[in-house]
Amino acid sequence: MMKIIIANWKMNPQTLREARNIFQGIKKTAKKLKKVETIICPPFAYISNLKPQIPNLKIGSQNVFYEERGAFTGEISVWMLKDLGVRYAIIGHSERRALGETNEMINKKIKTALKAGLKVIFCVGENERDFEDKYFNFIKNEIDEGLKGIPRKFFSPPTGGLIIAYEPVWAISSAKNAQPDTPESAFRMAVFIRRMLMPIIGSEPARKIPILYGGSVGPENVAGFLQDMQGALVGSKSLNPKDFGEILKIANGIK
Ligand code: PEP
Numbered sequence: 001m002m003k004i005i006i007a008n009w010k011m012n013p014q015t016l017r018e019a020r021n022i023f024q025g026i027k028k029t030a031k032k033l034k035k036v037e038t039i040i041c042p043p044f045a046y047i048s049n050l051k052p053q054i055p056n057l058k059i060g061s062q063n064v065f066y067e068e069r070g071a072f073t074g075e076i077s078v079w080m081l082k083d084l085g086v087r088y089a090i091i092g093h094s095e096r097r098a099l100g101e102t103n104e105m106i107n108k109k110i111k112t113a114l115k116a117g118l119k120v121i122f123c124v125g126e127n128e129r130d131f132e133d134k135y136f137n138f139i140k141n142e143i144d145e146g147l148k149g150i151p152r153k154f155f156s157p158p159t160g161g162l163i164i165a166y167e168p169v170w171a172i173s174s175a176k177n178a179q180p181d182t183p184e185s186a187f188r189m190a191v192f193i194r195r196m197l198m199p200i201i202g203s204e205p206a207r208k209i210p211i212l213y214g215g216s217v218g219p220e221n222v223a224g225f226l227q228d229m230q231g232a233l234v235g236s237k238s239l240n241p242k243d244f245g246e247i248l249k250i251a252n253g254i255k
Contacts, residue, residue, distance in 0.1 A: 003226055042059070124166060124167070
């Protein structure tokens, strides 16, 4: 199965020129690889200037708005993104939740994006770990609320599709004293997520949807996470074409 590697550039880089350079650098590596789907999520402002032009490289957005059109100053609709060739949308990233995005808003965003035929990269992750494993319930709640009331037909391609990115917030490189999770503990969560998805999206889609890990992923640790998980969401290292290229090559070599 193809591994999925997502680049989340966040609010970087600061010029279109730099964005083009990073994009070209990543594209050069992605072009040579057959077993990785690379998804680059740049800031909205750069999307129309970055053209993937190779089959295994796609553009994603870092956010969408939950209404389809109208008087919503400053927002970007799913249809505008589709029109620019965007195929994926990150929804529910912890940095957006920290700005006030609720599970209810995330649920509306997921519905709207799937309706437009975008594939959703739904981010979930606990703020901290506890010794009684209560954080599993926290993740269950994020998923229950995020997927509430979404018709099952949206969970199987070609109409749409869902990818889950498990990103423990404490493991994201911008967190204080961030440390990556271990592959074993991330995989334990992936098994839990897959099992809890069965009654929500149906057993077949739940068996098949990709579950990715994100949080301080780099060339030095990506192989461990990709042994049992279907891909990785990469933040800071995705702005460095050399590091990100290494990650892509490692992903391409996983059996
Ligand atoms: C992220 O923000 O989604 C992320 C995984 O960031 P980093 O790789 O920098 O920890």
